[in-house]
Amino acid sequence: MFSIIQAAGWPIWPLIACSVVALALVIERLLQLRVSRVAPPTLIDDVMGVSRTSLPGNDVVVKLADNSVMGTVLAAGLQSVIAEPRITEPALRQSFENAGRLAVHKLERYLNTLGTIAAAAPLLGLLGTVVGMIEIFGAQAPTSGSAANPQALAHGISIALYNTAFGLIVAIPSLMFYRYFRGRVDEFQLALEVAAERMVPHLMRFAVKT
Secondary structure (H helix, E strand, O other): HHHHHHHOOOOHHHHHHHHHHHHOOOOOOOOHHHHHHHOOOOOOHHHHHHHHOOOHHHHHHHHHHOOOHHHHHHHHHHHHHHHHHOOHHHHHHHHHHHHHHHHHHHHOOOOOHHHHHHHHHHOOOOOOHHHHHHHHHHHOOOOOOOOOOOOHHHHHHHHHHHHHHHHHHHHHHHHHHHHHHHHHHHHHHHHHHHHHHHHHHHHHHOOOOO
16 A cells, blocks of 8 residues: 555645545544434423423523533523513524524534545546656656657556546545535534424513513
């Protein structure tokens, strides 16, 4: 493996760096985009059950905010009603929307970087191949009337193509995981929106009518 890296030349080193970064991002997102960390299935029912007759205390709200991403959004709504008993429904919806935007931004963290690696890796591989081909043909140019060695030329071309192959090896999994994570974020965003819609009429029962 190390001999292949040496033969591929300096253009392969940016690809190796991209592969390390992509692997780290994939592992990080797999850990962070788990259902238990983002939107536990029973959380909304638990929150509505706890606040069925009265608003929960501040300690419960803080604990809810630390529970998950959805918990942070629901806690923002609860804190708005607790802080402003005369809150209107549009203001409460705006509070949920602001918290939801921050939550989605958090879920999308590093996805642009992963998508950039997926798009750039094949181009870096092609660049490495072009650089290698230039060096090969330059070295194989006839000097003093001697002909180029076809076997050496074919071997050099195969080595130059290592860059393209490695670029695709990095790009294909990166693109697949990028698409997968985008789908997960969309699913979680929908779950957050549904939970907020359920909470708005539930919390408006505690608002003081003006």
